Amino acid sequence: xxxxxxxxxxxxxxxxxxxxxxxxxxxxxxxxxxxxxxxxxxxxxxxxxxxxxxxxxxxxxxxxxxxxxxxxxxxxxxxxxxxxxxxxxxxxxxxxxxxxxxxxxxxxxxxxxxxxxx
Amino acid sequence: xxxxxxxxxxxxxxxxxxxxxxxxxxxxxxxxxxxxxxxxxxxxxxxxxxxxxxxxxxxxxxxxxxxxxxxxxxxxxxxxxxxxxxxxxxxxxxxxxxxxxxxxxxxxxxxxxxxxxxxxxxxxxxxxxxxxxxxxxxxxxxxxxxxxxxxxxxxxxxxxxxxxxxxxxxxxxxxxxxxxxxxxxxxxxxxxxxxxxxxxxxxxxxxxxxxxxxxxxxxxxxxxxxxxxxxxxxxxxxxxxxxxxxxxxxxxxxxxxxxxxxxxxxxxxxxxxxxxxxxxxxxxxxxxxxxxxxxxxxxxxxxxxxxxxxxxxxxxxxxxxxxxxxxxxxxxxxxxxxxxxxxxxxxxxxxxxxxxxxxxxxxxxxxxxxxxxxxxxxxxxxxxxxxxxxxxxxxxxxxxxxxxxxxxxxxxxxxxxxxxxxxxxxxxxxxxxxxxxxxxxxxxxxxxxxxxxxxxxxxxxxxxxxxxxxxxxxxxxxxxxxxxxxxxxxxxxxxxxxxxxxxxxxxxxxxxxxxxxxxxxxxxxxxxxxxxxxxxxxxxxxxxxxxxxxxxxxxxxxxxxxxxxxxxxxxxxxxxxxxxxxxxxxxxxxxxxxxxxxxxxxxxxxxxxxxxxxxxxxxxxxxxxxxxxxxxxxxxxxxxxxxxxxxxxxxxxxxxxxxxxxxxxxxxxxxxxxxxxxxxxxxxxxxxxxxxxxxxxxxxxxxxxxxxxxxxxxxxxxxxxxxxxxxxxxxxxxxxxxxxxxxxxxxxxxxxxxxxxxxxxxxxxxxxxxxxxxxxxxxxxxxxxxxxxxxxxxxxxxxxxxxxxxxxxxxxxxxxxxxxxxxxxxxxxxxxxxxxxxxxxxxxx
Numbered sequence: 001x002x003x004x005x006x007x008x009x010x011x012x013x014x015x016x017x018x019x020x021x022x023x024x025x026x027x028x029x030x031x032x033x034x035x036x037x038x039x040x041x042x043x044x045x046x047x048x049x050x051x052x053x054x055x056x057x058x059x060x061x062x063x064x065x066x067x068x069x070x071x072x073x074x075x076x077x078x079x080x081x082x083x084x085x086x087x088x089x090x091x092x093x094x095x096x097x098x099x100x101x102x103x104x105x106x107x108x109x110x111x112x113x114x115x116x117x118x
Numbered sequence: 119x120x121x122x123x124x125x126x127x128x129x130x131x132x133x134x135x136x137x138x139x140x141x142x143x144x145x146x147x148x149x150x151x152x153x154x155x156x157x158x159x160x161x162x163x164x165x166x167x168x169x170x171x172x173x174x175x176x177x178x179x180x181x182x183x184x185x186x187x188x189x190x191x192x193x194x195x196x197x198x199x200x201x202x203x204x205x206x207x208x209x210x211x212x213x214x215x216x217x218x219x220x221x222x223x224x225x226x227x228x229x230x231x232x233x234x235x236x237x238x239x240x241x242x243x244x245x246x247x248x249x250x251x252x253x254x255x256x257x258x259x260x261x262x263x264x265x266x267x268x269x270x271x272x273x274x275x276x277x278x279x280x281x282x283x284x285x286x287x288x289x290x291x292x293x294x295x296x297x298x299x300x301x302x303x304x305x306x307x308x309x310x311x312x313x314x315x316x317x318x319x320x321x322x323x324x325x326x327x328x329x330x331x332x333x334x335x336x337x338x339x340x341x342x343x344x345x346x347x348x349x350x351x352x353x354x355x356x357x358x359x360x361x362x363x364x365x366x367x368x369x370x371x372x373x374x375x376x377x378x379x380x381x382x383x384x385x386x387x388x389x390x391x392x393x394x395x396x397x398x399x400x401x402x403x404x405x406x407x408x409x410x411x412x413x414x415x416x417x418x419x420x421x422x423x424x425x426x427x428x429x430x431x432x433x434x435x436x437x438x439x440x441x442x443x444x445x446x447x448x449x450x451x452x453x454x455x456x457x458x459x460x461x462x463x464x465x466x467x468x469x470x471x472x473x474x475x476x477x478x479x480x481x482x483x484x485x486x487x488x489x490x491x492x493x494x495x496x497x498x499x500x501x502x503x504x505x506x507x508x509x510x511x512x513x514x515x516x517x518x519x520x521x522x523x524x525x526x527x528x529x530x531x532x533x534x535x536x537x538x539x540x541x542x543x544x545x546x547x548x549x550x551x552x553x554x555x556x557x558x559x560x561x562x563x564x565x566x567x568x569x570x571x572x573x574x575x576x577x578x579x580x581x582x583x584x585x586x587x588x589x590x591x592x593x594x595x596x597x598x599x600x601x602x603x604x605x606x607x608x609x610x611x612x613x614x615x616x617x618x619x620x621x622x623x624x625x626x627x628x629x630x631x632x633x634x635x636x637x638x639x640x641x642x643x644x645x646x647x648x649x650x651x652x653x654x655x656x657x658x659x660x661x662x663x664x665x666x667x668x669x670x671x672x673x674x675x676x677x678x679x680x681x682x683x684x685x686x687x688x689x690x691x692x693x694x695x696x697x698x699x700x701x702x703x704x705x706x707x708x709x710x711x712x713x714x715x716x717x718x719x720x721x722x723x724x725x726x727x728x729x730x731x732x733x734x735x736x737x738x739x740x741x742x743x744x745x746x747x748x749x750x751x752x753x754x755x756x757x758x759x760x761x762x763x764x765x766x767x768x769x770x771x772x773x774x775x776x777x778x779x780x781x782x783x784x785x786x787x788x789x790x791x792x793x794x795x796x797x798x799x800x801x802x803x804x805x806x807x808x809x810x811x812x813x814x815x816x817x818x819x820x821x822x823x824x825x826x827x828x829x830x831x832x833x834x835x836x837x838x839x840x841x842x843x844x845x846x847x848x849x850x851x852x853x854x855x856x857x858x859x860x861x862x863x864x865x866x867x868x869x870x871x872x873x874x875x876x877x878x879x880x881x882x883x884x885x886x887x888x889x890x891x892x893x894x895x896x897x898x899x900x901x902x903x904x905x906x907x908x909x910x911x912x913x914x915x916x917x918x919x920x921x922x923x924x925x926x927x928x929x930x931x932x933x934x935x936x937x938x939x940x941x942x943x944x945x946x947x948x949x950x951x952x953x954x955x956x957x958x959x960x961x962x963x
Contacts, residue, residue: 067805069847097806100794103813103849105758112765 021050123150126196132157134204142170148213184259205285227251228278236286244422263300312341350383382420384410429459444953470504511538533561540572667698722952725945766797788818816852822936876903898929
């Protein structure tokens, strides 16, 4: 109930500030919480378009896509994230898993290799 | 300064002259003083005591053991006091150890074991084992009889490991009555005292007055403090009384509570295991006993120590495994039990019995050799007897010299020789040996009857008549036995006698005779004896059934079964007979036995009979089709896939303990993805795990394990994985599937097939078109579904219609075999202890 109220308030704010990428991200997170994956994806996508260099934005969007079976797109985003933060082990592992799901074993090996070295 | 004495030996005596010298002679060197409180003996007790330098105090008997013992303690000057009875001694070696125990500053008292070789076994409390105590003023005994220092005063009591050997005192039986009377008086005074309630309960238990015993033990249980020395023993006595009255549920409650409160007191586990065995809950029984065994193997800090020793646990485990046809395990446990208790010939007989079942003659040969080398006559006699019973007459004859060298040559060995020759048909040699046995000999009558049996089985009817006459003249042979032999002769000479009931001894004679006929292959003669044996005790029918199962004679089995009146015995009969048929691969007869009488759960056997019958029928179907099965070479993985797999295999945290890393040679695409799936599943990455198992099936579509994993995951989360499949975001590998939809149809068909929803499975497989590369797989599943739903002729028609593609036959066989393996796996989960199911799985796998 609390989440829904929060969501409505943030959507109202978004009408007033349509370029506020942070609001898009927050709405995406709330939609993710209520398992509205399709709309969460739209808001994360918009957030990413407005703010493509933000770690949180990329992480949330990639995670959702990975979970939704969009492994190709998710892997690209994990790569983008790792360019910003190459030492993030969790994302490196997720990227490796994503490449496995895509059948790109060489890329998966590369991810896990680095993970092991770290 | 005078050095304080270390150990005072304390005795309360009364007319103990008979034993006292022995006791004091044994003890005097190891104690620093001897204190004797004598209850006005009328014999030489006092003089003997003084001869050994004891301080003897004459004290009028006040019907109070505590008073006497406390008086003794007050006189004792040693730092430790050891209480013995005049009829008790301790071995010299152990006395040396006892002195060392006194050096331990942290212990206040030691328990000593009491070995009593009296024939009248009595339950005694561990409180009576507290014989060695620190001589403290505050340690004062309470109660008139079964005196005890209150637990509240005692701390740090240890087990000494020392054994007191108690001579059975034939004159002391009146003492127990006196003790009981004193105990009753104490209990009247202190009716809520848990110790007195418990002791009174034990006394009633010793008199086998179970109901009354339970009343007192139950009260004690409610009042007892768990820290009391006797508390675990109280629980044990109560459970024992309940078991004796077959109040199994109540006994289990007490045992459960005992296990919870005294986890190191393994007797509870053993008793519960024994009870579960009686209730035929074998898995739980094995679990309890194995746990008990493990705990006993560790250094046990429990005081008092459990009383049931490891040998008993091992033997009981052997018994259970033998009962459930786990002969290899049974043999291991019996051997271990025998190693620890070579004085028990019963275990050796059990070894002999199991050795025969597993056809391992080496063990007996080794034991025989060991007996000869160690000149162990008792073991040699038992092994020779086992060999004789197993009709290994040549082996018995070959080792008779060894027996003679230990036993001496005489009538006993001659009678063995005569029996062996008689059974082997070497009648002249048998007669020669028999002639050396005199008529007055204790072996004569037995041998006379043996001769008769020998002549019967070898068809020497003239000779039988002669021996019958000799038998009639022998006055010491009982008339009923003579009548039986005459009757048997009539029966075997094909006259039609009036059948009669048999007493136990007579039954044994007839049964052995029948076995001898069967052993010689004279089945017709053996069959003549059956009506006679069917008039015996029903308990004997199982052995009779097993003997005829060896002959694969279903008609007789059916006849015997028809005469068993209780469901329980019918079940036992069926199980024992079935096992025999399975061992001889007589699967059709086994199936007929299953259908005898009412349908009954037959445990592991049911799975094995089903599996063997299923595979036999399957093979017969394929023989008719006359197609051979083509072996397939699994695809080898790429270097990068192997490298990826190795990250998981090297990660010890991610690795399942039971999973073994695959060697490079074993690596196939399917196996790698399957293993990766396991790693991902353990890491709770379900999407990745599901994909990995799917990929394993893309390379090896009939992989039973990967199929099972897919089925399990799909069952756990049907919506998530249906959606995952339908969205088709995964990709295809391998050459079996060209289109995602055909793969989806295949997977859904496999899941339904494994759930035994064959109609639904058929619908999915039928969606895969003839032009698809996976069509042979779908077709094999369609045929298998038909076959498994009883439409065998339709299935066979489909198979025959396939021109050339042998792979369909091979796939059909593999799918059906997988189905049988799954069913065996269900059996394995239900009966994880079953050797029969494990062996069957291995045979099939």
